[in-house]
Amino acid sequence: MKVGVVGAGWAGLSAAFRLDRAGHKVTVFDATRTPGGRARRLHSTRLDADIDNGQHILSGAYSETLSLIDELGLDRASVLFDQPLTLLSADGRFGLQAAALPAPLHLASAVMTARGLSWRDKWRLVRTMQRLHARQWTIDTGLTVLEWLKAEHQSDHIIRYFWRPVCLAALNTPIDLAGAQLLATVLRDSLGATTRASHLLIPRVDLSQLWPEHLPSSIAIHHGLAVRHVASTATHVDMCDERFDAVVIAASAPSTARLLRCLPQSAAGSQLLARIAAFEYRPIATLTLKTEHPWGLPHAMLMLDDTPERLHFGQWLFDRSVFSLDSSQPPMLCVVASDARELTKHKREDVAAAIIEQVTEQTVRFAPMPTITAYELVIEKHATFAALPDMQRPGNATPWSRIWIAGDWTDTGYPAVLEGAVRSGRSAAELIMQKHP
Numbered sequence: 001m002k003v004g005v006v007g008a009g010w011a012g013l014s015a016a017f018r019l020d021r022a023g024h025k026v027t028v029f030d031a032t033r034t035p036g037g038r039a040r041r042l043h044s045t046r047l048d049a050d051i052d053n054g055q056h057i058l059s060g061a062y063s064e065t066l067s068l069i070d071e072l073g074l075d076r077a078s079v080l081f082d083q084p085l086t087l088l089s090a091d092g093r094f095g096l097q098a099a100a101l102p103a104p105l106h107l108a109s110a111v112m113t114a115r116g117l118s119w120r121d122k123w124r125l126v127r128t129m130q131r132l133h134a135r136q137w138t139i140d141t142g143l144t145v146l147e148w149l150k151a152e153h154q155s156d157h158i159i160r161y162f163w164r165p166v167c168l169a170a171l172n173t174p175i176d177l178a179g180a181q182l183l184a185t186v187l188r189d190s191l192g193a194t195t196r197a198s199h200l201l202i203p204r205v206d207l208s209q210l211w212p213e214h215l216p217s218s219i220a221i222h223h224g225l226a227v228r229h230v231a232s233t234a235t236h237v238d239m240c241d242e243r244f245d246a247v248v249i250a251a252s253a254p255s256t257a258r259l260l261r262c263l264p265q266s267a268a269g270s271q272l273l274a275r276i277a278a279f280e281y282r283p284i285a286t287l288t289l290k291t292e293h294p295w296g297l298p299h300a301m302l303m304l305d306d307t308p309e310r311l312h313f314g315q316w317l318f319d320r321s322v323f324s325l326d327s328s329q330p331p332m333l334c335v336v337a338s339d340a341r342e343l344t345k346h347k348r349e350d351v352a353a354a355i356i357e358q359v360t361e362q363t364v365r366f367a368p369m370p371t372i373t374a375y376e377l378v379i380e381k382h383a384t385f386a387a388l389p390d391m392q393r394p395g396n397a398t399p400w401s402r403i404w405i406a407g408d409w410t411d412t413g414y415p416a417v418l419e420g421a422v423r424s425g426r427s428a429a430e431l432i433m434q435k436h437p
């Protein structure tokens with residue numbers, strides 16, 4: 001089969017890889033010049049350095065992504081900095097670190113030795129996790145995370161220092177809006193699984209180098225080519241002056257809708273388009289700070305306490321010198337702000353200055369932050385869809401028999417994350433191969 005793929009993000013490339021391995025001829029088209037989609041390398045002229053479109057972390061639960069990395073012959077340890085689950089606040093007020101023990105002892109010890117939580121909070125956290133486990137990680141799909149936590153009698157203190165940051169990092173949606181079931185799924189596969197699954201994996205190389213640039217050369221990739229039109233019949237799909245047996249549209253939800261609107265419409269098609277139109281999006285901002293010399297913090301990542309009234313929007317601080325292997329890049333720190341809607345209302349220079357002040361204030365227990373020589377603020381306005389309760393996410397099949405869709409926004413069971421994107425690509429590829437063996 002000749003298969004066309006729209007989008008060289010992690011979903012499109014995952015589909016391309018599976019189809020190529022099965023012996024099909026695959027051509028990928030992407031509007032940008034670098035593979036990886038939202039998880040790709042950018043060049044910053046302000047920093048005179050290559051950075052990512054946003055600091056990302058993976059987890060040991062990203063089984064499909066990790067097996068893709070293995071199948072491409074890449075050495076995991078060279079591309080990913082692997083650390084046991086560690087949530088430490090920069091100011092030292094809160095700390096939770098999993099021990100190198102078999103599950104669930106790794107978590108039990110993490111909770112028992114956690115800093116900044118009362119015994120009552122610890123006990124309730126353990127009970128909540130036990131109840132989730134007993135209910136096979138299912139929660140009423142209509143509940144928000146906050147409603148669920150209140151029903152579980154979690155205190156305001158543990159919500160602020162544990163649940164809120166975890167929810168924002170995993171779902172990019174605030175706890176009063178985020179769907180509890182999506183968080184439960186993340187917890188099931190990370191904290192509720194093996195010790196390795198709970199590990200945090202931080203890319204040591206840029207996101208395009210991590211694996212998207214290592215696909216077999218048998219996959220043709222056309223960069224800088226935005227697909228504007230697709231025409232589909234019962235026997236083939238025409239796109240970019242080529243004829244394909246099948247096409248996977250692995251673009252963002254709005255771009256996918258634009259392409260699907262080119263096709264003959266039906267009631268089923270309108271229903272799919274209505275589902276896509278219902279998605280809401282949330283921004284993520286990443287402030288990268290170039291420093292005079294490496295800071296050498298004792299931890300790769302630390303939690304920051306955000307106070308938006310002071311423009312202290314930072315939620316996580318990454319010291320790239322702890323994990324980056326790319327010696328051609330200058331020393332850099334990254335500060336991440338999820339659900340960054342409020343941040344986008346302020347001037348970039350004000351935000352950058354306030355976040356630098358925030359990091360300085362909250363890291364006084366460490367060696368002083370080195371002098372900052374330049375900064376870059378990347379705001380991805382449509383970073384992820386808002387992970388709301390009761391979402392109706394479409395599967396990979398469409399009413400057009402030769403068109404499939406993939407992407408983190410399709411029905412992966414996960415929030416908008418890399419692993420969901422990779423799984424959706426694989427699933428679209430498998431469905432095509434089942435239908436057209």
Ligand SMILES: Cc1cc2nc3c(=O)[nH]c(=O)nc-3n(C[C@H](O)[C@H](O)[C@H](O)COP(=O)(O)OP(=O)(O)OC[C@H]3O[C@@H](n4cnc5c(N)ncnc54)[C@H](O)[C@@H]3O)c2cc1C
Pocket residue numbers: 006007008009010011012029030031032036037038039053054055056057058225226227228250251252255256284285286380382383384406407408409416417418419421
């Ligand atoms: C700042 C930021 C931080 C994040 N942090 C994390 C994290 O820490 N951990 C995590 O797991 N996930 C994180 N995510 C989410 C993760 O990046 C996404 O889930 C994932 O990259 C989505 O991949 P995708 O292939 O579904 O879509 P995309 O990456 O959006 O890929 C779609 C591709 O389609 C192309 N395209 C669109 N329209 C067309 C067209 N008409 N013609 C040709 N090409 C087209 C685009 O150029 C793009 O390359 C983060 C996202 C952002 C933005």
